[in-house]
Amino acid sequence: MRAQLTMVGKETHHKAIERVAEWLELSRTQENLFINLAHELSSVPDTNLTHFDERYLQHLENNVFSDPQLLGFLERSGIDPTVIEQFETKQIPYDEVYQQWNVIEYSINELLDLTMLLKLIKQYSDQSEKGLVDSRYRLQKLVYLVNRRLVKQERAERDTAPYDHGKLEKTGFRYTYRKRKSGPYSKNLRDDTYRLYASDLIDEKLVQGESTPEITEQHTRLEISLGASGRVMMGRFSEMMADLDTDVLSEWESAINAVIEEFGPMSIEEFHNYVNDIEDVRNADDRKLLIRGRQVKYDNELWRTETTQEGLSDA
Structure with missing residues (x-):
């Protein structure tokens, strides 16, 4: 017996890393690795971000999603080159990323x-x-x-x-x-x-x-x-x-x-x-x-x- 539960999250930028990971449709193991790497790269002491607002998304674009380590991970994970280019050129389609519903499927x-x-x-x-x-x-x-x-x-x-x-x-x-x-x-x-x-x-x-x-x-x-x-x-x-x-x-x-x-x-x-x-x-x-x-x-x-x-x- 299984159950599905739809979760409607708050569409704010403090969840951008997780949203982007889901949007990439990685395997669970790859998704874990992506999230862990992105959080490590985002931990910059001098960003001085009091709230996860628009500045936080800019921080992710400039220092995380376009980072060579993360781009290399995407390439090794077999992500389409056109998608990788969106990360590199800071053109991730956030409207598409954020419009998705979270569904958790459980035993x-x-x-x-x-x-x-x-x-x-x-x-x-x-x-x-x-x-x-x-x-x-x-x-x-x-x-x-x-x-x-x-x-x-x-x-x-x-x-x-x-x-x-x-x-x-x-x-x-x-x-x-x-x-x-x-x-x-x-x-x-x-x-x-x-x-x-x-x-x-x-x-x-x-x-x-x-x-x-x-x-x-x-x-x-x-x-x-x-x-x-x-x-x-x-x-x-x-x-x-x-x-x-x-x-x-x-x-x-x-x-x-x-x-x-x-x-x-x-x-x-x-x-x-x-x-x-x-x-x-x-x-x-x-x-x-x-x-x-x-x-x-x-x-x-x-x-x-x-x-x-x-x-x-x-x-």
């Missing part, structure tokens, strides 16, 4: 994963003074602590995997964590936040001049909240999930609730000190595997685009 498992991540964001936001998750750093570490809690809970039966996975073998987030400079870090979670943001499932507000220990938040901090589409999705599926009285969901949700209750009130500094003092983290070398996420593979392209609105339907 039931994918839908569950996504909804639980949005649920964590919502529950943390509900108890926080600002009504949001105050940084990508905090989101990364909250998800890590949820999965770590599930790893530490023994299952009644023996693990089928050749490693001690605890209850994370059957439930929890599918993100694998490694030790990085900022502590536990999941590249897959980072990539997913880009896509959630591009489809307005989450919103991110840039706060300049404030850093966190996160490798993607140097000289800036990104406040995360549910986007308009995320609020719609939570409204549609939260009640459905509440009716699913299963051990898998109850253990997952209990872990989320416990982590938010224990660590939600901490400042970023207190949170950072706690997480990095966890024995597994403290003793790990750089890039060492800390937690292997729930092992699941999806066989479809999660994020694709259509030019017509299809709404929510089963397929």
Whole structure:
């Protein structure tokens, strides 16, 4: 069973990288690489962009989309030379790029994963003074602590995997964590936040001049909240999930609730000190595997685009 959900995002330039990536119709792997490279090239400290407005689009045209590294990537990816020329000459047809509707196609498992991540964001936001998750750093570490809690809970039966996975073998987030400079870090979670943001499932507000220990938040901090589409999705599926009285969901949700209750009130500094003092983290070398996420593979392209609105339907 599959479901399609149409997301109507805010057509503002702060999503230009994701919109252009979708417009190119790259494979999911290539799209990830394009977005990551573009974000790396766009991180220029002296741009002094307070808001993602028309100046931000000009910055992307001048410093990102026409950059030789990105043009080389497009050529290696087999993009039509006439399209590459549009990047090089700064003539990308943004009207065409922005007119597309975002459609996410899910299996039931994918839908569950996504909804639980949005649920964590919502529950943390509900108890926080600002009504949001105050940084990508905090989101990364909250998800890590949820999965770590599930790893530490023994299952009644023996693990089928050749490693001690605890209850994370059957439930929890599918993100694998490694030790990085900022502590536990999941590249897959980072990539997913880009896509959630591009489809307005989450919103991110840039706060300049404030850093966190996160490798993607140097000289800036990104406040995360549910986007308009995320609020719609939570409204549609939260009640459905509440009716699913299963051990898998109850253990997952209990872990989320416990982590938010224990660590939600901490400042970023207190949170950072706690997480990095966890024995597994403290003793790990750089890039060492800390937690292997729930092992699941999806066989479809999660994020694709259509030019017509299809709404929510089963397929």
